[in-house]
Amino acid sequence: MNNNSALKEVWAVSQFTNGHTERTVLELIGKAAELAKDLAGRACLILIAETLEQEVVSLLTAAGADKIYFVANDTGGALNEHWAAREIAHLAELYKPEIMLFPSTIWGRSVAPQAAALLHTGITADCTALRIDENGFLVQIRPAFGASLLAEILCKTARPQIVTVRRGVFSLPTMDKERVGEIVKIGQSYPMDQIIKIISSSSRCNRGTRLHDAEIVIAGGKGVGSKEGFEKLKKLGKLVNGAIGASRAAVDAGYASYDMQVGQTGITIRPKLYIACGISGAVQHIAGVSSAEYIIAINTDKKEPIFRYADYGIAGDLHKTLDEVINFIKGERHYELQKKL
Amino acid sequence: MVCAKQVPESQNAGINQTTNTVIRSGVPLMFNPADEHALEAALQIRDQLCAEVSVITMGQKSAQSLLRYAAALGADKLYLVSDKLYAGSDTYATSLILSRAIKYIGGADLVICGRRAFDGETGHVGPQLSIRLEIPCITNVISIDDCTRTYIRCTRLTEEGSETVEFSLPAVITVCEGINHTRLPDILSLRKAQKIVAGEITNKNLALDIDVIGFGGSPTSVKRVTCLNFHRTHLPLETDIHKGASIIAEKLLTVLKEEGMQVLRDE
Numbered sequence: 001m002n003n004n005s006a007l008k009e010v011w012a013v014s015q016f017t018n019g020h021t022e023r024t025v026l027e028l029i030g031k032a033a034e035l036a037k038d039l040a041g042r043a044c045l046i047l048i049a050e051t052l053e054q055e056v057v058s059l060l061t062a063a064g065a066d067k068i069y070f071v072a073n074d075t076g077g078a079l080n081e082h083w084a085a086r087e088i089a090h091l092a093e094l095y096k097p098e099i100m101l102f103p104s105t106i107w108g109r110s111v112a113p114q115a116a117a118l119l120h121t122g123i124t125a126d127c128t129a130l131r132i133d134e135n136g137f138l139v140q141i142r143p144a145f146g147a148s149l150l151a152e153i154l155c156k157t158a159r160p161q162i163v164t165v166r167r168g169v170f171s172l173p174t175m176d177k178e179r180v181g182e183i184v185k186i187g188q189s190y191p192m193d194q195i196i197k198i199i200s201s202s203s204r205c206n207r208g209t210r211l212h213d214a215e216i217v218i219a220g221g222k223g224v225g226s227k228e229g230f231e232k233l234k235k236l237g238k239l240v241n242g243a244i245g246a247s248r249a250a251v252d253a254g255y256a257s258y259d260m261q262v263g264q265t266g267i268t269i270r271p272k273l274y275i276a277c278g279i280s281g282a283v284q285h286i287a288g289v290s291s292a293e294y295i296i297a298i299n300t301d302k303k304e305p306i307f308r309y310a311d312y313g314i315a316g317d318l319h320k321t322l323d324e325v326i327n328f329i330k331g332e333r334h335y336e337l338q339k340k341l
Numbered sequence: 342m343v344c345a346k347q348v349p350e351s352q353n354a355g356i357n358q359t360t361n362t363v364i365r366s367g368v369p370l371m372f373n374p375a376d377e378h379a380l381e382a383a384l385q386i387r388d389q390l391c392a393e394v395s396v397i398t399m400g401q402k403s404a405q406s407l408l409r410y411a412a413a414l415g416a417d418k419l420y421l422v423s424d425k426l427y428a429g430s431d432t433y434a435t436s437l438i439l440s441r442a443i444k445y446i447g448g449a450d451l452v453i454c455g456r457r458a459f460d461g462e463t464g465h466v467g468p469q470l471s472i473r474l475e476i477p478c479i480t481n482v483i484s485i486d487d488c489t490r491t492y493i494r495c496t497r498l499t500e501e502g503s504e505t506v507e508f509s510l511p512a513v514i515t516v517c518e519g520i521n522h523t524r525l526p527d528i529l530s531l532r533k534a535q536k537i538v539a540g541e542i543t544n545k546n547l548a549l550d551i552d553v554i555g556f557g558g559s560p561t562s563v564k565r566v567t568c569l570n571f572h573r574t575h576l577p578l579e580t581d582i583h584k585g586a587s588i589i590a591e592k593l594l595t596v597l598k599e600e601g602m603q604v605l606r607d608e
Contacts, residue, residue, distance in 0.1 A: 110468050113469045114478065117433065123432065123465060123561070124463075144566075151563050154562055157560055195508055195509070196479060201505070203502040210501070239606070240604060241605060258483060258518075272599070273596045307578060310575075313579065314582065314589075315580050316582045320582050324582060324583055329590050329604055
């Protein structure tokens with residue numbers, strides 16, 4: 001094993017579960033490659049999986065991975081956060097990366113801080129930008145206080161510099177099929193434990209697109225009026241591959257479930273388009289959606305604060321408006337609109 | 342053992358430009374929302390198991406008011422971890438200090454934290470506490486399905502949906518705000534709690550090396566803070582639903598096109 005490599009390594013660490021995570025992995029590798037270039041080092045990827053398929057290797061290498069650390073694990077171990085944190089920290093002790101990038105998923109947000117504590121180093125959550133400064137430090141930029149501030153954070157005294165990064169923050173790297181990479185196969189250091197036993201799991205995928213990922217989010221507030229009222233939102237969501245969210249007021253009223261709650265006490269989202277239907281716009285709600293690229297609000301009451309945060313607002317009945325939107329999209333006019341684009 | 346934090350009530354708290362830390366003086370403070378749900382979860386477990394609920398917080402003297410509120414809600418034991426030496430601690434140092442304090446007061450069977458603080462929004466302290474205490478951690482719990490003195494079964498959020506897991510105690514769990522509805526204290530409990538002063542734990546008790554606490558013991562430091570202004574186009578408010586709907590439809594189709602996707606039509 002090579003502990004004293006002269007080249008600095010930037011690691012991308014990600015869980016490999018299903019198609020959904022692939023985009024995040026590529027985004028992380030792309031960023032790792034950029035940072036590695038600035039450090040004149042290498043971009044590496046930690047891959048914990050059952051098998052190592054050539055197709056995956058080619059893809060990851062083309063995306064920018066100079067080196068893939070492959071940990072063979074036949075029990076879906078990457079998902080076991082307790083084990084993964086220890087295994088990954090152990091690898092980092094051996095190979096001493098300069099930087100580690102984790103996805104800001106529920107998995108990453110649990111594994112990364114645990115690994116940081118094991119490695120006695122610092123960690124910054126939810127970075128939206130990363131760069132190397134003139135001293136070679138990783139400048140970790142993250143929104144704070146409900147996205148009203150941007151903080152630049154440094155980890156000067158300890159290594160590695162660990163951050164978690166949200167999906168979609170970095171763009172997909174340009175694929176270069178000519179690139180060559182190295183594969184380092186490593187045996188599992190820690191026995192797979194059953195300290196945390198998974199009894200059952202349920203997936204909300206069948207209920208539509210996931211909120212974290214979605215580029216279009218349609219959310220309802222108390223103004224939706226009932227649980228049934230959300231069906232209209234879902235109908236539109238299905239047409240445009242949008243995810244359905246809800247404000248806290250709607251969740252409290254029993255119109256929607258907590259896993260749909262958008263805002264500071266729910267999920268923070270950053271879609272391209274956010275449509276707030278019957279949402280008044282409490283500060284906590286705005287904090288969770290203010291990173292959306294474009295915000296549209298529909299509300300009967302012109303005085304609701306949501307309109308202050310929206311790019312475009314419609315003062316009117318949300319059900320009637322959504323019906324019209326659905327008609328436009330489904331109907332003949334759809335083609336007219338497409339032609340206009 | 343519930344770990345709670347007092348956080349600024351407002352999102353617009355000031356920043357000290359020299360130390361780059363949040364200015365806490367003069368800003369109304371509140372119980373971190375997720376932590377209040379953590380306390381509620383603990384109280385519910387206690388009522389079933391005849392256990393004891395302790396609340397621990399790290400912060401300035403003002404955090405006594407948070408502990409008084411916890412007492413009014415029914416917490417049995419209260420601890421304030423407070424020392425000037427702890428100022429400026431990042432999550433790495435905070436989790437070290439808190440874990441040392443928890444050990445100092447005799448440990449806990451179950452440590453419950455909120456999934457993240459309203460101000461810092463990192464969610465790191467819970468998982469890091471588990472490492473310090475050498476016990477497992479499950480984050481983002483949305484329901485506690487069964488709990489005995491030695492074991493817990495709970496449901497937590499995952500990226501795909503949720504999963505139900507079980508594990509032996511001691512352990513750390515972090516809970517989402519959706520796990521329960523918090524209770525309100527009654528007037529009598531509030532009045533009784535007014536006189537309570539929680540025991541303070543300082544570095545005299547914990548004897549942590551100054552190299553691992555506060556500003557000096559924190560691997561991360563804030564270099565600069567800038568204000569963000571969101572630029573919204575603020576088009577005039579539309580009152581014609583038909584016109585509004587066509588603009589929404591157009592915007593939806595634009596985003597779909599950018600994403601290389603099409604309208605999904607089942608029928």
